[in-house]
Amino acid sequence: MWVYEKKLQYPVRVSQCNPRLAKFLIEQYGGADGELAAALRYLNQRYTIPDKVIGLLTDIGTEEFAHLEMIATMVYKLTKDATPEQLKEAGLGAHYADHDKALFYHNAAGVPFTATYIQAKGDPIADLYEDIAAEEKARATYQWLIDMSDDPFLNESLAFLREREVVHSQRFREAVEILKEAREQKRFF
Amino acid sequence: MTREALPEEFYQLMEDLQAVDFVLIELNLYLDTHPEDLEALKQFNTFAQQSQALRRTFEERFGPLLGGGKSFSTFPWAWKEPPWPWQI
Numbered sequence: 001m002w003v004y005e006k007k008l009q010y011p012v013r014v015s016q017c018n019p020r021l022a023k024f025l026i027e028q029y030g031g032a033d034g035e036l037a038a039a040l041r042y043l044n045q046r047y048t049i050p051d052k053v054i055g056l057l058t059d060i061g062t063e064e065f066a067h068l069e070m071i072a073t074m075v076y077k078l079t080k081d082a083t084p085e086q087l088k089e090a091g092l093g094a095h096y097a098d099h100d101k102a103l104f105y106h107n108a109a110g111v112p113f114t115a116t117y118i119q120a121k122g123d124p125i126a127d128l129y130e131d132i133a134a135e136e137k138a139r140a141t142y143q144w145l146i147d148m149s150d151d152p153f154l155n156e157s158l159a160f161l162r163e164r165e166v167v168h169s170q171r172f173r174e175a176v177e178i179l180k181e182a183r184e185q186k187r188f189f
Numbered sequence: 190m191t192r193e194a195l196p197e198e199f200y201q202l203m204e205d206l207q208a209v210d211f212v213l214i215e216l217n218l219y220l221d222t223h224p225e226d227l228e229a230l231k232q233f234n235t236f237a238q239q240s241q242a243l244r245r246t247f248e249e250r251f252g253p254l255l256g257g258g259k260s261f262s263t264f265p266w267a268w269k270e271p272p273w274p275w276q277i
Contacts, residue, residue: 073275
């Protein structure tokens, strides 16, 4: 089971209302390489992965939900004071027509989230390489978002998330080595 | 929606806890792939203790942080009260 903690993993502050930035950030909420996809990918793969790496997938998958909450907080804070007119100008008119200011799991272009964003091959090496790629794609996305953002407070939180992708990628690479090593040992006995 | 401003102490204690808990998450993931690193394990246990102490201090002042009975409640039932993380 999971336990909810009433705190963010890292503080989220924004300088001002900025719905245009929120429109881009939603990529990491409901996009292909976003935090929802990451959490669901790892927590789904863990059931059939070798015991040696179940803990890692569980812990990283859980952390991704904390990141999802940070992204949601950013979007909420950037849009909560916006008028319908401002949302329209920011390219969020179509979103407002369907959702008001509610968040929704879609990407920056408004394409709804789909399970086809995540893979589960059952082959542990294939799954872990998929996970490494996912982390690198998420890291790149955070970089593109930082490049487009002029909000120094927001960028601090985005940089934190970008660094977490680097660490996760590193841990997944180690997991691959652990499994390869175990496989080699079996071969000789 | 206007909310009463939170005292400076809230933000300070929250940030202290976030910092310590970050160390724990980082060590946790590291230990998942380096289970026999005794130094890292000692650090993990030291920070786990610090985290518990900080959480207790925060909760005595500002209410429960963990749901489902992992934190004690003051009266009246305090869990459902704001601020929620995105409102801070």
